[in-house]
Amino acid sequence: MADVIEVGAARDDAPPSAAKAPRRGATAGRTGRATPYLFLAPYLILFGVFGLLPIILGVWLSVHQWDFQLPNRPFVGLDNYKQLFSSDSAVFGDWWQSVRATAIFTLLSVPLLVVVPLGLALLLNRSFPGRTFFRAVYFAPYVLGVAVIGLLWRFLLDANLGLVNRLLGVVGLPSDTPWVTNMPWAWISLVGVTVWWTSGFNAVIYLAGLQDISPELYEAARMDGASAWQRFRNVTLPGLRPVLLFVITTTVLASANMFGQSFLITQGTPGTETRTVVWFIVEEGLRNNNAGRAAAMSLVFALMLVVVSIANFRLFRYKED
Amino acid sequence: MIQNDMSRRRLLGLGLGLGAAASLTLAGCGGGDDDGASGPAAGNGGKEYTGPKVDLKLWNGFTGGDGEIFKTLVNQFNTEHQNIAVSVATYQWEDYYNKLPGAASSGNGPDIAVMHMDQLATFAARGVISELDDVAKNLELSEGDFAPTVWKGGLYNNKRYGIPLDMHPLGFYYNKSVMEKAGLDPNKPPTTKDDFTAALVELKKSGVQGFWVSPFQFTGGMTFYSLLNQWGGTLFDADVAKATFNSDPAVEACTWFVDMIKQGHSPANVGQDAEYLAFKSGKNAFTWNGIWQINDLKKSPEVQWGVAPLPQIGSKPAAWANSHNFTIVKQRANNANKVSAAKVFINWLSQHSLDWAKGGQIPARKDVREGAEFKALPEISALAPELDYAAFPPAAPGLGEVITTFYNSFNEAALGKKTPKQALDDGVAKANKQLEDNRKKYGS
Numbered sequence: 014m015a016d017v018i019e020v021g022a023a024r025d026d027a028p029p030s031a032a033k034a035p036r037r038g039a040t041a042g043r044t045g046r047a048t049p050y051l052f053l054a055p056y057l058i059l060f061g062v063f064g065l066l067p068i069i070l071g072v073w074l075s076v077h078q079w080d081f082q083l084p085n086r087p088f089v090g091l092d093n094y095k096q097l098f099s100s101d102s103a104v105f106g107d108w109w110q111s112v113r114a115t116a117i118f119t120l121l122s123v124p125l126l127v128v129v130p131l132g133l134a135l136l137l138n139r140s141f142p143g144r145t146f147f148r149a150v151y152f153a154p155y156v157l158g159v160a161v162i163g164l165l166w167r168f169l170l171d172a173n174l175g176l177v178n179r180l181l182g183v184v185g186l187p188s189d190t191p192w193v194t195n196m197p198w199a200w201i202s203l204v205g206v207t208v209w210w211t212s213g214f215n216a217v218i219y220l221a222g223l224q225d226i227s228p229e230l231y232e233a234a235r236m237d238g239a240s241a242w243q244r245f246r247n248v249t250l251p252g253l254r255p256v257l258l259f260v261i262t263t264t265v266l267a268s269a270n271m272f273g274q275s276f277l278i279t280q281g282t283p284g285t286e287t288r289t290v291v292w293f294i295v296e297e298g299l300r301n302n303n304a305g306r307a308a309a310m311s312l313v314f315a316l317m318l319v320v321v322s323i324a325n326f327r328l329f330r331y332k333e334d
Numbered sequence: 335m336i337q338n339d340m341s342r343r344r345l346l347g348l349g350l351g352l353g354a355a356a357s358l359t360l361a362g363c364g365g366g367d368d369d370g371a372s373g374p375a376a377g378n379g380g381k382e383y384t385g386p387k388v389d390l391k392l393w394n395g396f397t398g399g400d401g402e403i404f405k406t407l408v409n410q411f412n413t414e415h416q417n418i419a420v421s422v423a424t425y426q427w428e429d430y431y432n433k434l435p436g437a438a439s440s441g442n443g444p445d446i447a448v449m450h451m452d453q454l455a456t457f458a459a460r461g462v463i464s465e466l467d468d469v470a471k472n473l474e475l476s477e478g479d480f481a482p483t484v485w486k487g488g489l490y491n492n493k494r495y496g497i498p499l500d501m502h503p504l505g506f507y508y509n510k511s512v513m514e515k516a517g518l519d520p521n522k523p524p525t526t527k528d529d530f531t532a533a534l535v536e537l538k539k540s541g542v543q544g545f546w547v548s549p550f551q552f553t554g555g556m557t558f559y560s561l562l563n564q565w566g567g568t569l570f571d572a573d574v575a576k577a578t579f580n581s582d583p584a585v586e587a588c589t590w591f592v593d594m595i596k597q598g599h600s601p602a603n604v605g606q607d608a609e610y611l612a613f614k615s616g617k618n619a620f621t622w623n624g625i626w627q628i629n630d631l632k633k634s635p636e637v638q639w640g641v642a643p644l645p646q647i648g649s650k651p652a653a654w655a656n657s658h659n660f661t662i663v664k665q666r667a668n669n670a671n672k673v674s675a676a677k678v679f680i681n682w683l684s685q686h687s688l689d690w691a692k693g694g695q696i697p698a699r700k701d702v703r704e705g706a707e708f709k710a711l712p713e714i715s716a717l718a719p720e721l722d723y724a725a726f727p728p729a730a731p732g733l734g735e736v737i738t739t740f741y742n743s744f745n746e747a748a749l750g751k752k753t754p755k756q757a758l759d760d761g762v763a764k765a766n767k768q769l770e771d772n773r774k775k776y777g778s
Contacts, residue, residue: 078775082460083775172602173617174605174617195750283749284743300734300735302460
């Protein structure tokens with residue numbers, strides 16, 4: 014904190030260059046109050062076109078039965094929303110199934126995606142020969158597209174032909190586990206693959222955070238006789254708090270938006286048990302041309318995520334107090 | 335069938351290749367062999383186009399080897415027709431069906447679009463494509479020139495929207511070396527229920543699980559769809575108002591198929607494409623798969639295989655099938671020249687569909703199908719008899735999601751999550767609500 018203030022203060026104190034001052038004043042006079050808005054304009058335009066407008070349009074769609082190709086797109090009020098909550102609509106079962114799938118995946122994957130990369134980062138932050146190599150190795154899967162990892166693991170995890178079951182058989186374990194077609198294995202596979210795939214990214218963020226923690230703090234702690242665990246608890250974790258908040262929030266959102274893995278690896282099986290919300294929204298909106306209903310689902314889902322994110326922030330603020 | 339299906343499969347195929355790809359990669363033999371018969375095309379029935387030069391845009395989803403053959407054909411057409419220039423744009427089917435309506439309504443769409451038969455009703459109801467009754471009349475095309483099944487499939491509300499190019503059914507692939515090892519005659523694939531069951535029993539004795547039950551649409555779902563029709567069942571009633579795939583025949587068909595697992599002819603939990611990979615590596619003997627696998631299998635000379643029409647397990651023959659159709663896209667500004675040029679193109683390509691057949695499709699046109707040159711493509715022509723009893727999807731808009739529901743119910747049965755009866759009952763309950771929604775939406 015002190016650093017920041019000092020830097021700011023220094024800037025304020027710096028005398029404006031004599032040559033520049035009058036010109037700046039003249040410009041300010043001419044453009045007046047528009048200047049800040051001009052600077053903001055690029056962002057505002059982007060936000061307006063790609064953020065605000067779609068949201069407004071989404072709300073508009075969600076109160077219509079909307080197929081842009083059909084001549085009449087009747088206003089249906091809150092019907093699209095009601096369908097999501099009334100058990101005799103065609104979409105009710107699928108919708109809540111997908112919410113359930115998304116919740117299960119998020120609850121299972123987030124703790125692992127927060128803790129495993131942290132451990133990884135702590136290890137990779139030590140100095141040992143080959144450190145760079147390992148950093149690259151753990152980050153490598155992340156650069157692969159979901160299509161690649163999806164296909165790869167679908168074949169590796171195939172119950173009857175896959176390498177995973179073959180290897181398990183060789184070491185005497187059951188070799189007929191239905192990794193991608195039955196419960197609870199399908200969830201275990203999806204979470205496992207996701208952890209393998211994306212841990213590298215969170216680990217890199219943690220690494221950056223770890224390197225920001227002043228070595229003097231560790232040195233001081235060591236001099237006070239703090240054990241490794243105590244140093245972790247009292248130096249590392251507090252130092253990482255903002256990074257943790259970032260990692261947890263983005264990971265929750267990323268997990269809640271999971272689509273590709275189950276689309277490609279389990280293909281929703283068994284039945285539709287692993288079909289996530291985002292997948293179902295895509296299916297409703299783009300494939301089945303029920304854009305209105307899909308918009309309603311998106312908004313309800315967005316609301317759910319807002320609630321979760323707020324809870325996240327609350328949790329962390331509480332800790333800080 | 336199934337908009338989702340086909341397209342999902344195709345997406346997988348494209349993005350991911352391998353077994354999945356096969357459906358797309360109707361690849362194989364290069365085209366370009368026009369056997370010297372260039373030029374008869376635009377003649378007689380075809381109504382030559384004599385107007386000013388026009389550019390025609392054509393969209394398709396032939397991203398596999400079939401795309402190359404298609405482009406070769408189009409090039410040939412262009413050189414033979416000085417006043418028509420057809421340009422081809424190819425998209426993955428998935429993108430294609432999403433993109434087409436928007437492009438058409440904004441005036442950037444193609445003039446001609448290739449479309450699966452099961453999409454016609456939806457796109458017709460959504461006003462993307464034009465009626466083609468007069469085209470068929472001008473070209474003097476009628477049911478007699480095609481197989482009745484595929485010709486009637488181009489109708490929606492008694493109006494024609496598609497001119498069929500080809501059809502791609504499910505075929506019965508048998509692994510000759512595996513059959514031989516089990517003491518079966520590799521040149522006599524089973525054709526009846528009794529033969530089929532007896533062969534499976536022999537295979538089991540030699541330690542082979544002969545017929546794997548894939549829980550996925552590709553290809554277990556399509557196999558079940560064929561069986562259901564063989565048992566005399568249907569997906570929907572005649573008006574496509576109610577789902578009927580939980581009828582007694584449907585449950586029997588499903589039970590027969592899923593019981594393959596209980597009887598030890600199939601492992602449980604077969605993964606996507608596993609039944610096909612197992613077939614290629616000699617782990618099973620029989621698989622019911624699309625005609626598009628022929629060219630894929632030809633690339634694996636080490637596999638001794640044959641292909642025949644599906645055995646008749648139920649009370650009558652039936653096979654899942656779909657068909658590529660030519661459609662003319664509605665334009666904001668009508669251009670009569672373009673439309674007549676498009677007709678010439680459609681007719682020409684239809685007459686040249688022998689070359690198309692080499693890409694792994696059965697030509698819809700009867701004279702091509704009955705010609706000696708088509709019969710010289712043994713594997714492809716072996717499946718031609720299925721045209722007579724092909725089970726095409728019904729023509730009703732918005733059926734994609736309903737048929738997905740059908741496949742998902744089968745998935746639950748095949749994975750043992752529910753009994754066939756329970757799975758199909760649950761599926762029908764949901765499908766009926768979806769049909770109800772569709773009725774409201776499309777006002778049919």
